Amino acid sequence: MSPLDVARVRSDFPILDREINGHPLVYLDSANTSHKPVQVxxxxxxxxxxxxxxxxxxxxxxxxxxxxxxxxxxxxxxxxxxxxxxxxxxxxxxxxxxxxxxxxxxxxxxxxxxxxxxxxxxxxxxxxxxxxxxxxxxxxxxxxxxxxxxxxxxxxxxxxxxxxxxxxxxxxxxxxxxxxxxxxxxxxxxxxxxxxxxxxxxxxxxxxxxxxxxxxxxxxxxxxxxxxxxxxxxxxxxxxxxxxxxxxxxxxxxxxxxxxxxxxxxxxxxxxxxxxxxxxxxxxxxxxxxxxxLGMAAIHEHEQEITGYALKTLADIDGVRVFGPGSPDGRGGTVSFDVAGVHPHDVGQILDDLGVEVRVGHHCARPVCARFGVAAMTRASFYLYTTTDEIDALARGVEQVKKVFG
Incomplete structure (x- = not known):
C-alpha cells in the first residue's frame, strides 16, 4: 500500500477548483454527497x-x-x-x-x-x-x-x-x-x-x-x-x-x-x-x-489522519463541543460539533461566507441529537480529497463565528 497522493487525487475533481464567495472551495460535506472525478x-x-x-x-x-x-x-x-x-x-x-x-x-x-x-x-x-x-x-x-x-x-x-x-x-x-x-x-x-x-x-x-x-x-x-x-x-x-x-x-x-x-x-x-x-x-x-x-486501505488511512487532525484542531478551540468518539480509532471521517451559544445554522452561514461547506441540522438523525441534548449539530465530513489546509480553514471559520457572535 502506497500513501495516498492527495494532490494528484484532487486534480481529478474539477469542482474543487471553484471559488465560493471569493474564497477557495473547502468542501467538508462528503457524508452528505461526494464529488465525482472526471473518470466517472x-x-x-x-x-x-x-x-x-x-x-x-x-x-x-x-x-x-x-x-x-x-x-x-x-x-x-x-x-x-x-x-x-x-x-x-x-x-x-x-x-x-x-x-x-x-x-x-x-x-x-x-x-x-x-x-x-x-x-x-x-x-x-x-x-x-x-x-x-x-x-x-x-x-x-x-x-x-x-x-x-x-x-x-x-x-x-x-x-x-x-x-x-x-x-x-x-x-x-x-x-x-x-x-x-x-x-x-x-x-x-x-x-x-x-x-x-x-x-x-x-x-x-x-x-x-x-x-x-x-x-x-x-x-x-x-x-x-x-x-x-x-x-x-x-x-x-x-x-x-x-x-x-x-x-x-x-x-x-x-x-x-x-x-x-x-x-x-x-x-x-x-x-x-x-x-x-x-x-x-x-x-x-x-x-x-x-x-x-487507489486502494481502500490507503483511503481509510488518509481519512484517519485527517480525522485525528480535525479532532485535535477543534478540541483546541474554546467553546467547541465535539460529539462521538474522541480519537480517530473506531470512527470514520465525520465530525459533528457545537459552538457554544451559536445555532448551527448561523455557524454554517458564516462558514459558507468563507467558502467552507459543511452540513448543519439534525442530519436525518434527530434521535441522536435528542440523546445529546441539542436541537442540531454542525457536521464536517472528509474524504480522499480532504487536506489539513482545509481543516485549518474550518478552524479559522469557527473562530470567525465566535468573533461575530461574541
Missing part, C-alpha cells in the same frame, strides 16, 4: 453518447452494449465488497429504497408478537421503514441506546427468540462511530434472526468484505462513493434473496405472466422492476474502479 463523468458521458439503450430487452447492438456495461457494473460492485456472486447485488435507487425493499419483503411475514431491533444511532431511513412495518404487522420495535462516548450500548438481551430482523448502522452518519457489529450479528443468528447493516457511510470509506461482516444483507448508495445519485445497492446472501418476495411488480422482474398468475425471476432481476438507472449503475462501476485503483 467521462464514462457516463461516453455511455450516453455512444451506447445508450435499454437493458435486457433487445438483441440489437446498442441494447447488447448497454446490457453488458450494466452487468459489468454489477460484477464490479460484487468484487468490491467481496460478494460471492454478482447475483447477490441488487441495484436500487439509494440506501433508503434498499432498506424499504427489505422491510416490505422480509417484513411481509412478520406477525403480532414478533420483534424488530434497531438502534438510537440510525439515520431516519433505518428507523421510519421499521416503524411503518411494525404498525402494519403488530410487531414490536426495540432499539439499542447510545453511550455518552457516542458508541452503541449493546445489550444483547434485547435480541430475543421473538426477534426476526436486526437492522443497525455500520458507521454513523452523524457521530462517525464505526460500530463493532460482530456481537450483534452473532446474537441475532443465535436466535435465528436476520441482520441488515446500513453501510451507506462505511462502504465509501473502509475496506468492506461482506463475508467478514457476517450480516445477511447490507445497503449502501452510489453518490457517497464518487458515483452519481439515483443508484444504490442491496447486497444479500443468495439464500436470503431467494426467500424474499418481490418489492415492486412490472417488467423485467417476471419469469412468466398469464392473466391468471405470474411467476417471478430469480434475484437480482426479481427486485429490479422496470427500466433501471442504467447510466447511474455504469457510473457507480466507474467509481468502484477509481476507488479500487
Amino acid at each position: 463523468l467521462d464514462v457516463m458521458r461516453s455511455y450516453w453518447e455512444r451506447s445508450n439503450a435499454n437493458v435486457s430487452r433487445s438483441v440489437h447492438t446498442l441494447g447488447t452494449e448497454s446490457t453488458t456495461l450494466y452487468e459489468d457494473a454489477r460484477s464490479k460492485v460484487a468484487t468490491f465488497i467481496g460478494a460471492a456472486s454478482p447475483d447477490e447485488i441488487v441495484f436500487t435507487k439509494n440506501s433508503t429504497e434498499a432498506i424499504n425493499l427489505v422491510a416490505h419483503s422480509l417484513g411481509a411475514g412478520l406477525r403480532d408478537g414478533d420483534e424488530v431491533v434497531i438502534s438510537e444511532m440510525e439515520h431516519h431511513s433505518n428507523i421510519v421503514p421499521w416503524q411503518l412495518l411494525c404498525e402494519r404487522t403488530g410487531a414490536t420495535l426495540k432499539w439499542f441506546g447510545i453511550t455518552d462516548e457516542g458508541t452503541l450500548d449493546v445489550d444483547e438481551s434485547l435480541i430475543t427468540e421473538r426477534t426476526k430482523i436486526v437492522s443497525v448502522v455500520h458507521m454513523s452518519n452523524i457521530l462517525g462511530t464505526i460500530n463493532d457489529v460482530s456481537r450483534i450479528v452473532a446474537r441475532a443468528h443465535e436466535v435465528g434472526a436476520l441482520v441488515l447493516l446500513d453501510c451507506s457511510q462505511s462502504v465509501p470509506h473502509l475496506p468492506i468484505d461482506v463475508a467478514t461482516l457476517g450480516a445477511d444483507l447490507i445497503a449502501f448508495t452510489g453518490h457517497k462513493m464518487l458515483g452519481p445519485t439515483g443508484i444504490g445497492v442491496l447486497w444479500g446472501r443468495a439464500a436470503v434473496l431467494e426467500s424474499m418476495p418481490p418489492f415492486l411488480g412490472g417488467g423485467s422482474m417476471i419469469e412468466t405472466v398469464t392473466m391468471a398468475r405470474t411467476t417471478f425471476a430469480p434475484p437480482p432481476a426479481r427486485f429490479e422492476a422496470g427500466t433501471p438507472p442504467i447510466a447511474e449503475a455504469i457510473g457507480l462501476g466507474a467509481a468502484v474502479d477509481y476507488l479500487s485503483g
Whole structure:
C-alpha cells in the first residue's frame, strides 16, 4: 500500500477548483454527497453518447452494449465488497429504497408478537421503514441506546427468540462511530434472526468484505462513493434473496405472466422492476474502479489522519463541543460539533461566507441529537480529497463565528 497522493487525487475533481464567495472551495460535506472525478463523468458521458439503450430487452447492438456495461457494473460492485456472486447485488435507487425493499419483503411475514431491533444511532431511513412495518404487522420495535462516548450500548438481551430482523448502522452518519457489529450479528443468528447493516457511510470509506461482516444483507448508495445519485445497492446472501418476495411488480422482474398468475425471476432481476438507472449503475462501476485503483486501505488511512487532525484542531478551540468518539480509532471521517451559544445554522452561514461547506441540522438523525441534548449539530465530513489546509480553514471559520457572535 502506497500513501495516498492527495494532490494528484484532487486534480481529478474539477469542482474543487471553484471559488465560493471569493474564497477557495473547502468542501467538508462528503457524508452528505461526494464529488465525482472526471473518470466517472467521462464514462457516463461516453455511455450516453455512444451506447445508450435499454437493458435486457433487445438483441440489437446498442441494447447488447448497454446490457453488458450494466452487468459489468454489477460484477464490479460484487468484487468490491467481496460478494460471492454478482447475483447477490441488487441495484436500487439509494440506501433508503434498499432498506424499504427489505422491510416490505422480509417484513411481509412478520406477525403480532414478533420483534424488530434497531438502534438510537440510525439515520431516519433505518428507523421510519421499521416503524411503518411494525404498525402494519403488530410487531414490536426495540432499539439499542447510545453511550455518552457516542458508541452503541449493546445489550444483547434485547435480541430475543421473538426477534426476526436486526437492522443497525455500520458507521454513523452523524457521530462517525464505526460500530463493532460482530456481537450483534452473532446474537441475532443465535436466535435465528436476520441482520441488515446500513453501510451507506462505511462502504465509501473502509475496506468492506461482506463475508467478514457476517450480516445477511447490507445497503449502501452510489453518490457517497464518487458515483452519481439515483443508484444504490442491496447486497444479500443468495439464500436470503431467494426467500424474499418481490418489492415492486412490472417488467423485467417476471419469469412468466398469464392473466391468471405470474411467476417471478430469480434475484437480482426479481427486485429490479422496470427500466433501471442504467447510466447511474455504469457510473457507480466507474467509481468502484477509481476507488479500487487507489486502494481502500490507503483511503481509510488518509481519512484517519485527517480525522485525528480535525479532532485535535477543534478540541483546541474554546467553546467547541465535539460529539462521538474522541480519537480517530473506531470512527470514520465525520465530525459533528457545537459552538457554544451559536445555532448551527448561523455557524454554517458564516462558514459558507468563507467558502467552507459543511452540513448543519439534525442530519436525518434527530434521535441522536435528542440523546445529546441539542436541537442540531454542525457536521464536517472528509474524504480522499480532504487536506489539513482545509481543516485549518474550518478552524479559522469557527473562530470567525465566535468573533461575530461574541
